[in-house]
Amino acid sequence: MVSIYSTDRGVEEYVAMCEGQDGRALIDRLCQLIPVGSKVLELGSGPGIDLLILAEFFSVTGSDPSPAFRRRFARLHDDEGIDYLDLGAQDLGVADPAHLYAAIYSNKVLHHLSPDEHQATLVAQRRLLTSGGVVVHSYWCGQNVEQHGGMLFHQYTADALEQLWQANDTVSGKPAWTVLDITAYSELGFEDSLCLTARAT
Numbered sequence: 179m180v181s182i183y184s185t186d187r188g189v190e191e192y193v194a195m196c197e198g199q200d201g202r203a204l205i206d207r208l209c210q211l212i213p214v215g216s217k218v219l220e221l222g223s224g225p226g227i228d229l230l231i232l233a234e235f236f237s238v239t240g241s242d243p244s245p246a247f248r249r250r251f252a253r254l255h256d257d258e259g260i261d262y263l264d265l266g267a268q269d270l271g272v273a274d275p276a277h278l279y280a281a282i283y284s285n286k287v288l289h290h291l292s293p294d295e296h297q298a299t300l301v302a303q304r305r306l307l308t309s310g311g312v313v314v315h316s317y318w319c320g321q322n323v324e325q326h327g328g329m330l331f332h333q334y335t336a337d338a339l340e341q342l343w344q345a346n347d348t349v350s351g352k353p354a355w356t357v358l359d360i361t362a363y364s365e366l367g368f369e370d371s372l373c374l375t376a377r378a379t
């Protein structure tokens with residue numbers, strides 16, 4: 179299905195809309211949790227604004243399932259030497275011990291996943307993290323679940339997020355994550371966003 183993120187035009191409109199915004203405050207949070215130089219995977223890197231900031235501190239790999247975003251990043255940032263993979267958050271591939279990450283980061287991405295896909299990303303992310311690895315993910319805060327431009331926009335309350343991330347792993351029956359913190363912050367409106375940090379158990 180054609181979505182707002184699947185065409186070059188949609189991607190340029192998104193970039194124009196985001197002018198002046200970045201996830202530096204979220205990345206500061208990540209800097210408090212893992213050492214500089216650690217391996218970090220970003221999900222849904224889009225135009226790569228946060229990816230370039232992450233690269234100031236970490237050995238970072240970007241990813242996005244949208245060919246239009248991947249093409250744009252390759253065209254504009256080919257000389258930065260940053261890997262940018264074709265990955266959907268719900269299916270991150272097979273864990274290779276040589277490619278485990280100390281952290282996985284996303285900024286306003288996981289609200290595009292259906293409940294089943296969100297369940298799948300919890301399992302997939304856990305597999306790709308080193309022991310004690312952490313995640314930092316931002317979400318839109320609220321209770322609306324809507325479709326816009328061919329994409330799902332699933333808002334979460336802090337309680338709903340905590341329940342999702344603290345739930346027992348479907349395979350082991352034990353909790354796979356310890357939620358460290360869920361903090362409200364303001365992006366487009368007052369406290370319209372949540373930053374979740376969690377550690378793999």
Ligand SMILES: C[S@@+](CC[C@H](N)C(=O)[O-])C[C@H]1O[C@@H](n2cnc3c(N)ncnc32)[C@H](O)[C@@H]1O
Pocket residue numbers: 183196201221222223224225226227228242243244247265266267268284285286287290291
């Ligand atoms: C709101 S944009 C955020 C982009 C970037 N993180 C930023 O802050 O500018 C959402 C991004 O999520 C990506 N996306 C959509 N569905 C996804 C999925 N299932 N897995 C990973 N990324 C996805 C889109 O292609 C898009 O780049």
